[in-house]
Amino acid sequence: MSNKKIVFASLPGADNEPTVDNFRCEACDPAPSPGDGELTIQTLYISLDPAIRCRMNTDTGVEYMSAWSAGDLVLGLGGVGMVTESNVDQYAPGDLVQPMVNWPWVEKFSARADDKLFTLYKIEESLREQPHLVLSLLGLTGLTAFLGITQRGHISPGANQTCVVSGAAGATGNLAGQIAKLGGCKRVVGICGSDEKCEHLRTELGFDATVNYKQSDISEALRQTCPNGIDVYFDNVGGTISETVIKQMNPDSHVILCGQIAVYNKDLPYPPPISEEIQAVIKERNITRERFLVLTYQEKFQEGLKQLQEWYMGGQLKVPEFVHEGIESAPEAFVNMMTSVKQTRVGKQLVCVNK
Numbered sequence: 001m002s003n004k005k006i007v008f009a010s011l012p013g014a015d016n017e018p019t020v021d022n023f024r025c026e027a028c029d030p031a032p033s034p035g036d037g038e039l040t041i042q043t044l045y046i047s048l049d050p051a052i053r054c055r056m057n058t059d060t061g062v063e064y065m066s067a068w069s070a071g072d073l074v075l076g077l078g079g080v081g082m083v084t085e086s087n088v089d090q091y092a093p094g095d096l097v098q099p100m101v102n103w104p105w106v107e108k109f110s111a112r113a114d115d116k117l118f119t120l121y122k123i124e125e126s127l128r129e130q131p132h133l134v135l136s137l138l139g140l141t142g143l144t145a146f147l148g149i150t151q152r153g154h155i156s157p158g159a160n161q162t163c164v165v166s167g168a169a170g171a172t173g174n175l176a177g178q179i180a181k182l183g184g185c186k187r188v189v190g191i192c193g194s195d196e197k198c199e200h201l202r203t204e205l206g207f208d209a210t211v212n213y214k215q216s217d218i219s220e221a222l223r224q225t226c227p228n229g230i231d232v233y234f235d236n237v238g239g240t241i242s243e244t245v246i247k248q249m250n251p252d253s254h255v256i257l258c259g260q261i262a263v264y265n266k267d268l269p270y271p272p273p274i275s276e277e278i279q280a281v282i283k284e285r286n287i288t289r290e291r292f293l294v295l296t297y298q299e300k301f302q303e304g305l306k307q308l309q310e311w312y313m314g315g316q317l318k319v320p321e322f323v324h325e326g327i328e329s330a331p332e333a334f335v336n337m338m339t340s341v342k343q344t345r346v347g348k349q350l351v352c353v354n355k
């Protein structure tokens, strides 16, 4: 039986954009028959996550992820697989599984079910027809949007608040905008990188207005789309976009510091420093801006997943996904995501490895 994997071929350098040449797709040995306590797993879906960019540096800068070395099999974050052989009582062929993190980018592999690196969970039977939802809505992405907005957004229904979301067409951003609206925000404005994506956010996902940061004077566009100033900012990107947003924030408003993708290809600590001018604005206007990490809210995960599923089942929350076909498409899809090029579609980026 043939098998393929994605290997990390070379470091881009901490200050450079990644390229497809930093990866290699290789034929590899078939997964061995499972030993004692092991399972053989067929990968179905791989999640593409900006956070793994830091694994391409010699120092990831975060304690919860280790760096890749050239020649290593790529260990991403999320994935979904199907057990094909099992030597573990709790698992049977056909079971669907996911890890907390560290899914290997390989078509088929054998692993211990209790591997510390990996920690597998079974996926509920009710998700058998669409198991990829655990990589978008019903996993860390959905929880990041939900817990960011509900724990840090200070949204009160009826308070006439305006929420701006950057990276709004991405996996986390589109959900954050929809959830802000469901939570009672009066006006939700999304910032993203193409007119097609802007239109999708407005017509399909309920955003009140959008800004294409590649085509507009962002400052002027925000003045027009946020006439009452900004009360909540869900920040996925950082950099100049975020500095421009913060300058238009109201007193006692809140930044949800979710991610800073605009600077992931730069050699900066996380979170990256902000200019003295913006620090002064934050201080004078009493704006809260603290790092947000979804993993610190694990006690709220079950409650969050229940609410997300209810909204989804009730048709109040839409979950756009952008699915690339075949494991060999993963490097290019990841690079396009990190460089914001050739990306026309809204939503969670997934690679379908096997249906």
Ligand SMILES: NC(=O)c1ccc[n+]([C@@H]2O[C@H](COP(=O)([O-])OP(=O)(O)OC[C@H]3O[C@@H](n4cnc5c(N)ncnc54)[C@H](OP(=O)(O)O)[C@@H]3O)[C@@H](O)[C@H]2O)c1
Residues within 6 Å of the ligand: 048, 049, 050, 051, 140, 141, 144, 167, 168, 169, 170, 171, 172, 173, 191, 192, 193, 194, 197, 236, 237, 241, 257, 258, 259, 260, 261, 262, 263, 292, 293, 294, 295, 337, 338, 339, 340, 343, 347, 348, 349
């Ligand atoms: N805090 C947490 O616990 C946590 C958990 C998960 C994710 N995150 C963070 O959340 C953010 C979004 O992650 P995601 O998985 O949902 O990814 P995503 O938003 O689906 O994909 C990234 C998007 O960022 C945009 N982008 C790329 N380069 C950019 C640049 N230089 N300037 C502005 N926008 C750029 C691109 O869209 P455009 O077309 O709009 O440019 C791209 O589609 C990331 O910063 C990630 O690290 C944080």
